[in-house]
Amino acid sequence: MRYVSTRGGAPVLSFGEAMLTGLARDGGLYVPEAIPALSADEIAALGGLDYEEAAFRVMRPFVGDTFTDAEFRQAIDAAYAGFGHAARAPLVQLAPNHFLLELFHGPTLAFKDFAMQLIGQLFQIALAREGRRVTIVGATSGDTGSAAIEAFRGLDNVDVFILFPEGRVSDVQRRQMTTPDEGNVHALALAGDFDDCQARLKDMFNHFEFRDEVGLAGVNSINWARVLAQVVYYFTAAVSLGAPDRKVSFTVPTGNFGDIFAGYIAKRMGLPTEKLVIATNQNDILHRCLTTGRYETSRVKPSISPSMDIQVSSNFERALFDAYGRDGRAVAQLMAEMRDAGGFTVSQGALETLRDLYISGRVSEDQTLATIARLHETTGELLCPHTAVGVAVAEANRDPSVPMITLATAHPAKFPDAVEKAAGLRPGLPERMADLFSRPERVTSVPNDLARLEAVVQERRRR
Ligand SMILES: Cc1ncc(COP(=O)(O)O)c(C=O)c1O
Numbered sequence: 114m115r116y117v118s119t120r121g122g123a124p125v126l127s128f129g130e131a132m133l134t135g136l137a138r139d140g141g142l143y144v145p146e147a148i149p150a151l152s153a154d155e156i157a158a159l160g161g162l163d164y165e166e167a168a169f170r171v172m173r174p175f176v177g178d179t180f181t182d183a184e185f186r187q188a189i190d191a192a193y194a195g196f197g198h199a200a201r202a203p204l205v206q207l208a209p210n211h212f213l214l215e216l217f218h219g220p221t222l223a224f225k226d227f228a229m230q231l232i233g234q235l236f237q238i239a240l241a242r243e244g245r246r247v248t249i250v251g252a253t254s255g256d257t258g259s260a261a262i263e264a265f266r267g268l269d270n271v272d273v274f275i276l277f278p279e280g281r282v283s284d285v286q287r288r289q290m291t292t293p294d295e296g297n298v299h300a301l302a303l304a305g306d307f308d309d310c311q312a313r314l315k316d317m318f319n320h321f322e323f324r325d326e327v328g329l330a331g332v333n334s335i336n337w338a339r340v341l342a343q344v345v346y347y348f349t350a351a352v353s354l355g356a357p358d359r360k361v362s363f364t365v366p367t368g369n370f371g372d373i374f375a376g377y378i379a380k381r382m383g384l385p386t387e388k389l390v391i392a393t394n395q396n397d398i399l400h401r402c403l404t405t406g407r408y409e410t411s412r413v414k415p416s417i418s419p420s421m422d423i424q425v426s427s428n429f430e431r432a433l434f435d436a437y438g439r440d441g442r443a444v445a446q447l448m449a450e451m452r453d454a455g456g457f458t459v460s461q462g463a464l465e466t467l468r469d470l471y472i473s474g475r476v477s478e479d480q481t482l483a484t485i486a487r488l489h490e491t492t493g494e495l496l497c498p499h500t501a502v503g504v505a506v507a508e509a510n511r512d513p514s515v516p517m518i519t520l521a522t523a524h525p526a527k528f529p530d531a532v533e534k535a536a537g538l539r540p541g542l543p544e545r546m547a548d549l550f551s552r553p554e555r556v557t558s559v560p561n562d563l564a565r566l567e568a569v570v571q572e573r574r575r576r
Pocket residue numbers: 223224255256257334366367368369370371372373420421499500522523
């Protein structure tokens with residue numbers, strides 16, 4: 114299996130090389146050269162397997178010879194052993210034919226743990242084999258950062274720097290990043306929004322001298338391995354509702370487009386999927402784009418679903434690559450327009466392709482609060498605000514004859530203020546995190562300035 118860049122101008126890599134490389138050297142994102150398919154029988158055979166075995170069968174065709182079967186199985190087993198639910202990603206029924214896929218039973222209570230725990234294991238195998246060390250820099254609107262720190266804390270051959278937008282993540286998210294005391298992890302509070310954090314991260318990857326000197330690696334969904342690990346739960350959820358004999362739809366609370374793109378990959382692999390529904394909060398670049406054909410950024414507006422406060426959606430580039438017939442030059446041109454003019458118009462053909470695959474909806478702050486309150490009252494389920502955005506959009510867009518699976522992307526206890534405001538009830542953290550608010554914090558405020566950020570990384574990384 115070989116990986117190519119969405120901008121067509123970077124070396125073709127193996128799975129392992131793409132995983133450790135992060136952003137392609139032409140600024141693009143790595144994608145598989147071809148998408149392997151699972152037959153209907155292979156999909157049906159996933160039914161009744163434990164999550165780990167299903168994960169092995171779904172992901173194996175993408176991995177090539179980077180890992181042996183034994184290594185890959187061992188990494189998967191270790192990744193999910195610490196999850197707080199035997200099913201790893203259980204389904205809960207909300208209403209007739211509407212289900213929640215609970216993705217928050219991992220160590221940091223958000224869906225990011227599914228991929229991050231796995232790539233933590235895969236990095237360790239690959240780095241030990243090659244005798245290499247890397248410097249991971251990540252950008253987060255709250256959940257990627259905590260999941261990355263949890264997955265890589267204390268490792269000898271990895272330093273981790275996480276850029277988060279100062280004052281724009283929940284207190285629980287911030288403390289998950291600032292309270293680990295291992296010397297290899299560094300939480301950096303950036304004066305800006307998530308888009309600034311992600312832009313500076315991509316600037317670092319595009320600054321080759323720095324990139325090569327520090328051995329820069331990425332664990333955002335820039336990294337294909339992150340997307341791949343998220344493909345698995347689309348299969349396990351759909352199969353438990355009757356796939357491949359029965360089609361399902363998915364609604365995905367969306368920001369950086371990594372999670373819903375994983376759903377698209379599942380569909381391309383053969384999972385019978387009716388619709389992929391993009392749910393956005395008031396930061397609605399994706400909804401505007403699908404509605405008008407114009408992909409145009411604007412300043413992020415802070416919301417009660419802060420992890421989705423994103424107006425430059427990184428993985429949309431992967432969707433565009435396929436919608437433009439895998440024409441890397443066309444994608445590179447769109448991205449240059451984005452950089453120079455803040456937006457571009459999607460061609461009619463590509464827009465039609467995207468509209469065939471995805472539908473979208475946007476939810477206001479008040480609707481989000483009302484959805485949390487209503488669902489709590491009617492079903493007893495307490496939703497995190499991101500999940501509530503998903504549920505509200507799913508309800509407005511679903512065909513009652515097709516099972517709808519809404520992804521529950523975080524635990525409500527990560528966002529207690531919003532949940533309490535909506536439902537009058539403050540969700541508590543699990544026992545193992547009971548001391549989160551009494552641990553000392555360690556954080557460095559940093560300006561939105563590439564040279565200063567690079568200097569911090571250079572100064573603190575171990576050699
Ligand atoms: C809780 C939560 N929900 C939804 C999202 C959006 O996911 P994606 O960025 O993959 O679209 C995020 C951030 O990524 C998140 O942390």
